[in-house]
Amino acid sequence: MTQSVPEPKKAQWRKRITLPRMAAAAALVVLVWLSLLIGADTLSPTQVVSDPEALELLLASRLPRTLAALLTGSALAIAGLIMQALVRNRFVEPSTAGTAQSAALGILLMTLLFPAASLGVKMIGATALALLGTSVFMATADRLPVTQPHLVPLFGLVYGGVIGAVVTFVGWQTDLLQFIDIWTNGEFSGVVRGRYEFLWGAGIIVVLSWWIADRLTVLSLGREASIGLGLDYAWTLRLGLLVVSVIAALTVSVVGIIPFVGLVVPNIVSRVIGDKLRASIPWTALAGALLVLGCDIVGRLIRYPYEIPVATVMGVVGALLFLKLMRLRPSHA
Numbered sequence: 001m002t003q004s005v006p007e008p009k010k011a012q013w014r015k016r017i018t019l020p021r022m023a024a025a026a027a028l029v030v031l032v033w034l035s036l037l038i039g040a041d042t043l044s045p046t047q048v049v050s051d052p053e054a055l056e057l058l059l060a061s062r063l064p065r066t067l068a069a070l071l072t073g074s075a076l077a078i079a080g081l082i083m084q085a086l087v088r089n090r091f092v093e094p095s096t097a098g099t100a101q102s103a104a105l106g107i108l109l110m111t112l113l114f115p116a117a118s119l120g121v122k123m124i125g126a127t128a129l130a131l132l133g134t135s136v137f138m139a140t141a142d143r144l145p146v147t148q149p150h151l152v153p154l155f156g157l158v159y160g161g162v163i164g165a166v167v168t169f170v171g172w173q174t175d176l177l178q179f180i181d182i183w184t185n186g187e188f189s190g191v192v193r194g195r196y197e198f199l200w201g202a203g204i205i206v207v208l209s210w211w212i213a214d215r216l217t218v219l220s221l222g223r224e225a226s227i228g229l230g231l232d233y234a235w236t237l238r239l240g241l242l243v244v245s246v247i248a249a250l251t252v253s254v255v256g257i258i259p260f261v262g263l264v265v266p267n268i269v270s271r272v273i274g275d276k277l278r279a280s281i282p283w284t285a286l287a288g289a290l291l292v293l294g295c296d297i298v299g300r301l302i303r304y305p306y307e308i309p310v311a312t313v314m315g316v317v318g319a320l321l322f323l324k325l326m327r328l329r330p331s332h333a
Contacts, residue, residue, distance in 0.1 A: 019110060020272075024105040024286055033295045038297060040305040042265040051092035054199040060193045065262060068188055069296045069310070070289040072251050073261060077288025078209050078281060080262020081269075083134075085220040085277065086240045088142055090270075091153035093262030094134075101163035102133025103245070103252040104183045108167055117255060123198065126249035133163060134241055134284060186256035187309035188296055195254070202250045205243055206285050213278035231309070258311045260318020261288050267325050290308045291317075 036058060039041045044060070046162075058227040080093035087130075094100045106129030110122040137159055144151045164184070171180040182190075214237045218226045226233050251258070265288045266280070273280040292310065295317055299308040 018328065024283075027290055028286070030292060032060050032066055032070075034070065034297050036062045036289055037038075037294055038300050061191075063189050064193045064196045065191045065296075066293065068191045068255060069293040071196075071199040071203050072186075072255055072258065073292030074248045074285035074290040075199070075288075076251060076258060076261040076292070077265040078206050078262075079244045080163065081217060081239050081266040083244050083262065084266055085216045086237065086244075087138060087152060088222065089141070089149055089152045090155055090222055090225075090267055091150065091263070093260075094130075094244060095132065095151055095257055095259045096160060096263065097137045097245060098154045098160040098163050099134045099137070099248045099281055100252055100257045101131040101160045101165050101167060101184075103127070103248045104257065105129050105133075105163060105167050105170075105182070106249065107169060107183055107253055108176065108180065111176065111179065119198065123249050123253050123329070126253055130194060130245035130248045131241060134245055147232075181189070182256055183252055184257050185308070185309050186251075186258035186298075186311035186314075187294050188255055188307075189307055190249065190257065198250055199254055202247055205247055206281075207241055207256060210281045212236070212239060212243075212271065213281055216327070217277045219273070220277075256309075257323045258292065259315050260322060261292060261314065264321040264325060265319050308330060 019289060037045075037210070039062060041057065043054055043058060048196055049055075056297075076094070077100075083092055083097060083099070084090055103126040106126035107122050110117060110125035114121065139155060140155065140159070141152045144155065153246060167184070169181060171177045194320050218229055218231045219233065219236050219240065223233055226236075250287070266284055269280050269284045269287055273283055292314065295313040296310045298317075299310050299313045302313075
């Protein structure tokens, strides 16, 4: 009898990822289709073809909203992945490390100091405050005991809560609480054509993160190890902080704070793909986009024709996923 010859490793790898790719592509097509058709005024393909008003609704509202959800989800997931590499802790993300709250504070200050400024100018201020807030978090996190990794996310929650309290207090004193609610409770109901285009910048940042993925993977080994391997540690660290800050500023300015995306998605992907960022970044971006778009569709259907903000739905779904991840054993034990 002839013995079967084992397949090459590359062929086995291709076979292993073919099914997930097909499933992800099918899920993306289905969710995009549902997002385009579901709303207070339900559309159908025949209406879009025959009715000019239905086509205008699709192009002016449904399509921008769908693209905004995809861009936001992928960007937030990548921001969480990069922040976890910078801090070397699996339990942090921009919304639990003070980055998103600092971006909201930056927008608030820019609104108070320069009320006539455009959204792009306000984003610059949000990026600067997000960069400052994240730098303070990382400087403090480096002083915490390495043997107690759970102290880092606990400190991040307290730190972000303090900044959020400052934002609320300033908004209350200046009668801007309504605006603050928009920035801190993420939703896509206000996304229309001409109101989401800044999020394409987040898509560019996602591509940039793939370009520096190998450097970030080396950075995650620690300062001494990365310098020993010839990496410019300070430059890579600053670049990673800038990427996270820009993503936080863009998403908070356009759609608000959406929790848990950057926390659960990188952890799920790393259990399947591993810790090499160049391989995991495309899957992390895709999984984040699918998760946020799916939660947005659920928020539209729960109290149809009314909506529940995607941040509320994501808070429930993300908390359940996080608790499940906490109970699972490490994949590389």
